[in-house]
Amino acid sequence: MRTLDWVVLFLTLLSIVIYGIYKGKGTRTIRGFFLADKSMKWYTVALSIMATQASAITFTSTPGQAYVDGMRFVQFYFGLPIAMVILSITAVPIFHKLNVYTAYEYLEYRFDLKTRTLTSFLFLIQRGLAAGMTIYAPSIVLSVILGWDIRITSSVIGGAIIIYTTSGGVKAVNWTDFQQMLIIMFGMIMAFIMTIVLLPSGVSFTDALHVAGGMGKLNLIDFSFDLNNRYNFWSGIIGGMFVALAYFGCDQSQVQRYLTGQSITQSRLGLLFNGIAKVPMQFFILLLGAMVFVFYQYVQPPLFFNPVETRKIQEGAYAEAYEQLESKYAEVFEEKSKSLREYIDVKSSGDPVSIAQAQANFQTADNRANEIRGEAVHMIKAQSGSLATNDTNYIFLSFVIKYLPLGLVGLVFACIFAATMSSTSGELSALATCSVVDIYKRHIKTDGDEPHYLMISRLAMASWGIYGILFAQFASGLGSLVEAVNILGSLFYGTLLGIFLLGFYFKWIGGTATFLGAVISEAIVLTLFLLEYGFKSITVAWLWYPVVGCGVVIIAAMVLNTFLTGTNKQKSFAI
Amino acid sequence: MSEPLLKNIIDDAESDPPIFKTWKRLYAAVLFNLALLVVLFYFFGKAFQ
Numbered sequence: 001m002r003t004l005d006w007v008v009l010f011l012t013l014l015s016i017v018i019y020g021i022y023k024g025k026g027t028r029t030i031r032g033f034f035l036a037d038k039s040m041k042w043y044t045v046a047l048s049i050m051a052t053q054a055s056a057i058t059f060t061s062t063p064g065q066a067y068v069d070g071m072r073f074v075q076f077y078f079g080l081p082i083a084m085v086i087l088s089i090t091a092v093p094i095f096h097k098l099n100v101y102t103a104y105e106y107l108e109y110r111f112d113l114k115t116r117t118l119t120s121f122l123f124l125i126q127r128g129l130a131a132g133m134t135i136y137a138p139s140i141v142l143s144v145i146l147g148w149d150i151r152i153t154s155s156v157i158g159g160a161i162i163i164y165t166t167s168g169g170v171k172a173v174n175w176t177d178f179q180q181m182l183i184i185m186f187g188m189i190m191a192f193i194m195t196i197v198l199l200p201s202g203v204s205f206t207d208a209l210h211v212a213g214g215m216g217k218l219n220l221i222d223f224s225f226d227l228n229n230r231y232n233f234w235s236g237i238i239g240g241m242f243v244a245l246a247y248f249g250c251d252q253s254q255v256q257r258y259l260t261g262q263s264i265t266q267s268r269l270g271l272l273f274n275g276i277a278k279v280p281m282q283f284f285i286l287l288l289g290a291m292v293f294v295f296y297q298y299v300q301p302p303l304f305f306n307p308v309e310t311r312k313i314q315e316g317a318y319a320e321a322y323e324q325l326e327s328k329y330a331e332v333f334e335e336k337s338k339s340l341r342e343y344i345d346v347k348s349s350g351d352p353v354s355i356a357q358a359q360a361n362f363q364t365a366d367n368r369a370n371e372i373r374g375e376a377v378h379m380i381k382a383q384s385g386s387l388a389t390n391d392t393n394y395i396f397l398s399f400v401i402k403y404l405p406l407g408l409v410g411l412v413f414a415c416i417f418a419a420t421m422s423s424t425s426g427e428l429s430a431l432a433t434c435s436v437v438d439i440y441k442r443h444i445k446t447d448g449d450e451p452h453y454l455m456i457s458r459l460a461m462a463s464w465g466i467y468g469i470l471f472a473q474f475a476s477g478l479g480s481l482v483e484a485v486n487i488l489g490s491l492f493y494g495t496l497l498g499i500f501l502l503g504f505y506f507k508w509i510g511g512t513a514t515f516l517g518a519v520i521s522e523a524i525v526l527t528l529f530l531l532e533y534g535f536k537s538i539t540v541a542w543l544w545y546p547v548v549g550c551g552v553v554i555i556a557a558m559v560l561n562t563f564l565t566g567t568n569k570q571k572s573f574a575i
Numbered sequence: 576m577s578e579p580l581l582k583n584i585i586d587d588a589e590s591d592p593p594i595f596k597t598w599k600r601l602y603a604a605v606l607f608n609l610a611l612l613v614v615l616f617y618f619f620g621k622a623f624q
Binding site for chain 2: 071074078081082084085088089209210212213214218219220221233265268269272275276279280283
């Protein structure tokens with residue numbers, strides 16, 4: 001990066017911290033610290049929800065995913081608008097009516113203390129692991145691209161977040177989310193425009209779409225029903241809806257965003273705006289990846305996008321073999337580029353025979369290029385292990401740093417930092433809220449005064465932030481566990497969702513039955529996970545885990561409830 | 576939570592949204608938007624395949 005890029009990046013980060021401190025000043029109660037005094041308008045709630053969900057990986061990995069796998073990932077978000085409607089009808093009015101600080105507080109009103117504590121505890125494990133990863137994952141990518149030590153990257157991100165979240169609480173989080181989302185939208189739109197501008201002369205946007213479509217990258221909709229297929233219409237609508245219901249309805253990092261809404265109307269509008277805007281936003285980010293793919297059909301891409309691994313292999317035992325592969329790749333790329341130009345030329349002629357011939361020539365060259373890349377990946381695996389072979393996260397950023405103009409590079413990197421900060425700050429505030437409200441204030445010190453709880457809240461926020469930084473700094477030593485941590489986080493959502501659905505819709509189910517149902521469900525989901533990843537004896541796409549977990553909680557609780565005589569407590573808090 | 580505040584919140588839940596006049600219509604609009612996007616994506620993919 002050049003000086004202007006550094007200036008843009010530095011000023012953006014500084015403005016976020018200053019804006020956060022400014023917006024959060026005057027916070028003197030825990031209601032202000034954790035609920036922003038319920039003062040937020042729908043647009044702040046909406047952008048805060050979107051910013052919390054969109055982590056840095058959304059903007060680094062998603063374009064790379066479209067580059068490698070096409071745009072089919074967009075189907076994962078089809079269940080989200082349905083979930084937004086369901087939550088607007090159910091969760092929002094109930095949470096507002098009860099004036100709760102956390103979603104789990106509702107469970108004590110509806111069931112009992114043990115169900116609330118178990119759910120809050122599951123959330124703290126799941127979100128605690130995820131929060132570490134939210135800092136770690138972009139830190140490692142940024143460290144590789146910028147050449148920084150990961151300790152610097154994670155400290156810069158984590159330190160900046162701690163400053164404004166500890167001083168201003170959720171008010172600072174929501175307003176900085178709002179600001180960060182605007183920065184991200186602007187940066188990504190500019191990057192998209194520049195990617196189109198950078199296409200070679202004579203290649204229009206329509207041509208680029210034809211190339212992307214012809215290469216299978218515009219595979220947006222797949223109506224076939226296949227449990228093993230991770231992304232199709234049905235897994236998106238059903239599995240995606242369950243994931244979204246669980247994430248937005250039972251995950252405090254999202255519930256807290258709309259609990260800050262001025263009224264039920266403002267919270268609902270915030271959620272519904274997300275339901276309208278999220279799918280087009282993901283489509284747009286994936287399309288950006290598809291356009292980067294088209295760009296690299298005309299301009300030779302690196303054989304492998306991770307610069308650190310490339311450097312390692314160029315200096316290691318495979319240096320000579322890798323150099324030969326690079327030469328071969330350059331030759332094949334020339335052929336490929338030439339046949340692509342021929343295809344674009346004959347496409348306008350409308351002659352089906354010529355078009356088919358040109359397409360076949362291009363396909364042959366592309367297959368050869370992919371084979372060579374496969375050999376390179378195999379070589380990298382032999383040298384650095386299988387963890388080093390995935391370069392999806394580096395595709396977009398390596399394109400940005402090499403081809404985008406002065407200033408815009410800094411802006412895109414500012415977007416990545418902003419996205420990390422927005423999702424992490426939401427997570428930290430949620431973790432601090434649950435630690436203080438559900439655990440400390442409910443179990444450890446029940447008779448503290450307001451200044452005491454506020455001090456503890458700030459301390460909890462800072463502690464979770466420091467934990468996030470330390471996790472990021474030591475995560476590289478965890479090796480393959482890092483990947484597992486990401487998957488582990490998704491194992492709790494079904495159980496959480498099942499508990500809340502029982503609370504909302506099953507008036508006759510009591511607390512003890514729900515508690516035991518949750519324990520059984522978690523045991524079954526963990527067994528499935530072990531069978532799949534430990535013993536490799538089954539294959540179920542992870543999107544179905546929440547469906548299984550949720551179903552088991554409900555069925556188990558219904559069965560157990562017939563044998564148990566526990567109270568149903570406040571049935572009036574069901575719908 | 577005081578009774579008047581609770582009453583205000585409940586009353587607010589009954590209030591109409593600023594657009595589409597009723598909540599049911601607004602929910603329908605969100606779902607219609609999803610259906611429209613699925614159809615558009617389908618034809619978009621087909622058009623450039």
